[in-house]
Amino acid sequence: MTDTLLIFPCGMPESLKQRDRARLQGQTIIGASSLDFDPAATGYDVWEKLPYVHEDGFMDAFVDLLDRHGIGTVFAPHDVIGSVLTARLPTLRPAVRLLNNFPWKSAELDYEVLHRRGAEIEAACDWLPTGPGTRPRLAGAHLNGTLRLVDSISGMCDNDKIAALIEVFRDVPEGDIVEIGSWWGRSAALLLLLSRHYGLGPVLCLDPWSEEGMSQGVEALDKVSASLSVDRAFSIFRCNMAPLSNGRLNYIRKAAHAAAEDYRPGLRLSTDLGETAYTGEIALLHIDGNHVYENVVLDETLWTPHVRSGGYIVFDDYVWPFGDGPQRVGDAYLAAHADRIAHSFVMGTSLFIKLA
Structure with missing residues (x-):
């Protein structure tokens, strides 16, 4: 044969x-x-x-x-x-x-696994203190459907981070949801679906989708990154986001430090994903761009001042096997802004900070 x-x-x-x-x-x-x-x-x-x-x-x-x-x-x-x-x-x-x-049986099994995972996330996410402003927990078909759509997009957003984001969105205030580093859009899809579910603000994705932005200064990692097509990644991101965006998500194809000059109250973006209006005030900032220390410092310096009171800052890869850039910047932020921080925690590999 x-x-x-x-x-x-x-x-x-x-x-x-x-x-x-x-x-x-x-x-x-x-x-x-x-x-x-x-x-x-x-x-x-x-x-x-x-x-x-x-x-x-x-x-x-x-x-x-x-x-x-x-x-x-x-x-x-x-x-x-x-x-x-x-x-x-x-x-x-x-x-x-x-x-x-046996494709139908296999598909049924996939959904059974999905339902069990949803139940695990529901059980894991019961730590957020409830209060007058805390929204109902995402559960049942809404949770499982969200997980299914997010899982259709390949990426590095792991289950612990997904669970934590699902929980904190019960407490996220009004305002824009800003993501630094989107690649194919796995975490962007989650942010968008959660924002839509709770009637919160639009999502803004910042990513240069460029070869220059891929270098992390780690040979083994950079070798893999160099084999990836940034233009294809940009095309895949738009393919994944287009059916979901509906005016609630858009992007700027620039490094975050370059895009910072564009962000302001009344910002309106018009791209192939449609037109999206932003408030210029951030409710949740997800920092997941280039992890070289100097780049993370720029992301933090230029973007965290836009995060409103009661908003969240998420440093992705705070625990990262290839370096400590996000951790050093996250720790420095915690020390420098202790008087503004309501609480913070690490779940999975990400640091979550809620501003007072």
């Missing part, structure tokens, strides 16, 4: 995704379906028609197809087809590998 891949049925949405992934990897791909005319057929170099899975002669035709093309892997994103192949292939062609043979 070879690494030739058979996708059957070849026209389902998951089939087309798998086809494109395999094509990027240089894999030989065969498409098959049981339709006399399948619009997806033209998307494959080789396409063949098979009997319907419940018809006599299906397995004979299927095995013949495997043998003629030397197929080593089958992608079958259909539960009925997958169940038949799971029962028959190990006996008829034990060397052939079967992928994704």
Whole structure:
């Protein structure tokens, strides 16, 4: 057997995704379906028609197809087809590998895992003192749906930070939500969804999406960063944010220190994500840009003065294996502004500070 891949049925949405992934990897791909005319057929170099899975002669035709093309892997994103192949292939062609043979069951399991994670976050986030201004906790379908959408975006925003942000948004005042460093938009999506849920202010994302902004002064980290496309990341960010933004999120493609001169009361941004109006007063500032000490100092110096009373400052990667820039700046802020701080805590790798 070879690494030739058979996708059957070849026209389902998951089939087309798998086809494109395999094509990027240089894999030989065969498409098959049981339709006399399948619009997806033209998307494959080789396409063949098979009997319907419940018809006599299906397995004979299927095995013949495997043998003629030397197929080593089958992608079958259909539960009925997958169940038949799971029962028959190990006996008829034990060397052939079967992928994704029970997609609906797999999807159900994914949601079960999601619900358990939501329950864990609900249990973990019960420490915020309740008061007259504390909003109801995000829970149930609202929490699980938020997690599902955030999880659709790859990124470094971990579960502990997500849990803490979900909790503090019960206490965030009115004002803009500003994020320094957005990349693909995982944490930006969470900030936006929470702000929308509680009827708070718009989200402003600041990121240069530039090669110069990627260097952290750590060889192993910078080597990986240099392999990433900043323009592709910018495109992915906009792709992820566009369906959610609806005038409530926008961006400035500049380093935070350069964007600081643009931020003011009455600021209106118009981009491909639409038009967004900002108050010029920050309710929550998420600092997650370049972690080199001097850059974090600039972010803190230029942006924290805009944070209003009762607002939050979040230093991401306060605990960071590649350096101590965020921690040094966070600690200095705590010492210098102790009289303005209502409380602070570390959850996961992030430092959260609430101003009095």
